[in-house]
Amino acid sequence: MNIEPPSQTVKNPPEQFVGDVWVDVVAAPHDDDQRMSVAIVKFAPGARTAWHSHARGQYLRVTQGIARFGTRDGQIIEVRPGQTLYTPPGQDHWHAAAHGTFMEHIAMLEAGDDPSGTTIWKEHITDADYEGTPRR
Incomplete structure (x- = not known):
């Protein structure tokens, strides 16, 4: 056993994120x-x-704030602290902080058979995608 060394907080790249988003790695494969x-x-x-x-x-x-998650069919779900969202393999989606609040979540995933295909990044969402009405 060992205590993992702390990782530095990294700002996520603008090619994959709009606005300020930071990541702290908690666990990675050894x-x-x-x-x-x-x-x-x-x-x-x-x-x-x-x-x-x-x-x-x-x-x-979700651990803080209000998260918004969307899918290609226009579905938007708002998730609050203490709730966990599952996105199935291969489903196109986005996640975001709601207006007026910081949001923090713990992301958990497994690497794909080809690690380079673990996450497939695509185009930025539109403002209309983000602004949609959440499902109740």
């Missing part, structure tokens, strides 16, 4: 047969990801 990654991701108010999907799906546990 060996080739390990797949799990965990990170704490912090979004400034209104900040958002681009469209993307994950080879093996993803769990997102």
